[in-house]
Amino acid sequence: MANSKYEYVREFETDDKLLRNVYILVRIDGKGFHKFSAAHEFTKPNDIRALNLMNHAARSVMHELDDILIAFGESDEFSFLFRKSTDLYQRREAKIVSTVVSLFTSAYVYYWSDYFQDSKRPLYPPVFDGRAVLYPSEVEVKDYFAWRQADTHINNLFNTSFWALVEKGGLTPKAAEVRLSGTDSKDKNEMLFTEFNTNYSKLPAIFRKGSVLLRGSIPKDMAKDAIIPTLPETLPGSTYADAAPSTEPSAQSDGPATATEPEVTQRDSGGDNKRQYRGDDDDNDDDELDSDGAEAKEDDNKGSRKLGDGVDEKRPALKRIKKGVVIEHIDIIGEKFWTGAGAYILAPEKKKKLKTKK
Numbered sequence: 001m002a003n004s005k006y007e008y009v010r011e012f013e014t015d016d017k018l019l020r021n022v023y024i025l026v027r028i029d030g031k032g033f034h035k036f037s038a039a040h041e042f043t044k045p046n047d048i049r050a051l052n053l054m055n056h057a058a059r060s061v062m063h064e065l066d067d068i069l070i071a072f073g074e075s076d077e078f079s080f081l082f083r084k085s086t087d088l089y090q091r092r093e094a095k096i097v098s099t100v101v102s103l104f105t106s107a108y109v110y111y112w113s114d115y116f117q118d119s120k121r122p123l124y125p126p127v128f129d130g131r132a133v134l135y136p137s138e139v140e141v142k143d144y145f146a147w148r149q150a151d152t153h154i155n156n157l158f159n160t161s162f163w164a165l166v167e168k169g170g171l172t173p174k175a176a177e178v179r180l181s182g183t184d185s186k187d188k189n190e191m192l193f194t195e196f197n198t199n200y201s202k203l204p205a206i207f208r209k210g211s212v213l214l215r216g217s218i219p220k221d222m223a224k225d226a227i228i229p230t231l232p233e234t235l236p237g238s239t240y241a242d243a244a245p246s247t248e249p250s251a252q253s254d255g256p257a258t259a260t261e262p263e264v265t266q267r268d269s270g271g272d273n274k275r276q277y278r279g280d281d282d283d284n285d286d287d288e289l290d291s292d293g294a295e296a297k298e299d300d301n302k303g304s305r306k307l308g309d310g311v312d313e314k315r316p317a318l319k320r321i322k323k324g325v326v327i328e329h330i331d332i333i334g335e336k337f338w339t340g341a342g343a344y345i346l347a348p349e350k351k352k353k354l355k356t357k358k
């Protein structure tokens with residue numbers, strides 16, 4: 001296009017390239033989801049439809065952007081970690097963040113009715129914001145994800161306790177808050193177990209641990225936009241303690257166990273965390289191949305992670321697999337994850353010619 005006299009305005013654009021050779025973490029968060037969740041009658045404290053929809057939208061982002069290594073989601077937020085060497089959009093911050101946010105939001109709306117089956121679309125357009133943070137080393141990356149999962153644990157235990165007191169115990173929101181003030185994790189576990197017959201460690205792992213999206217093996221015939229299977233036992237109307245037990249091997253069979261939870265304790269002082277919601281409502285992997293171009297094949301499940309909620313032993317053997325995005329609800333706090341399922345994330349990067357998308 002020929003230059004025009006107006007073109008000088010381009011000089012006002014600033015360079016927003018992110019530093020090279022450091023991890024790029026993009027976190028998106030729902031705007032005003034306190035209101036959005038109330039307007040759409042999300043079940044409390046966790047709505048499995050909403051969580052699965054978030055996971056679906058995040059999976060769409062990972063399908064589109066190959067350089068995302070792992071994503072972690074809870075509540076109305078998702079974090080995406082890009083490989084250190086990514087050259088996506090020449091590392092221009094605005095393009096990276098806006099693409100992630102836009103893709104996530106459009107997928108959230110696009111797939112809405114697959115999860116909220118009684119409505120065609122949300123009552124109003126949901127909004128997500130986004131930011132990019134740079135992390136120089138593995139230490140910060142591990143601590144970042146530990147921070148988010150600890151947040152999930154703290155908030156979910158609080159919310160589960162709070163709503164048990166309100167919905168089952170008949171307390172007012174204010175009284176429930178007072179009751180929980182000054183309690184730690186152990187106190188809340190004990191209260192749930194003795195007063196509400198709820199073993200917290202047996203609640204579905206998706207609620208307690210959030211969702212971890214990894215690059216892994218999925219069934220050959222699984223479509224890119226496959227609907228994420230719901231935990232049927234958590235629907236409908238089962239807001240907390242009635243939900244079916246998690247089948248993790250580490251879950252304990254009786255007693256108010258805390259052993260499977262990350263080592264985080266927080267004494268509640270009454271209201272410093274917005275995610276602890278207190279009910280004041282009145283105010284392209286489809287044909288992805290291995291690097292050598294061959295379709296991956298396995299005789300059984302050995303050596304591959306499986307899709308789903310960690311209930312591996314109940315799943316049929318995957319005769320034919322391909323690479324895709326696997327959704328797990330596992331501990332990412334601690335070395336076990338980073339040397340096991342997540343080992344590929346921080347492994348030295350293979351030298352390869354990076355694609356540059358514009």
Ligand SMILES: Nc1nc2c(ncn2[C@@H]2O[C@H](COP(=O)(O)OP(=O)(O)OP(=O)(O)O)[C@@H](O)[C@H]2O)c(=O)[nH]1
Pocket residue numbers: 029030031032033034035037038042043044045046047048050051075076274275276277
């Ligand atoms: N009932 C219910 N509410 C949820 C669920 N997931 C998220 N929410 C709501 O979404 C909120 C997310 O927390 P925040 O991101 O801190 O709150 P926000 O209203 O989105 O505020 P901003 O992010 O600052 O715009 C929670 O406090 C809940 O009100 C869910 O599964 N069930």
Ligand SMILES: [Mg+2]
Pocket residue numbers: 029030031032033034076
């Ligand atoms: Mg929010």
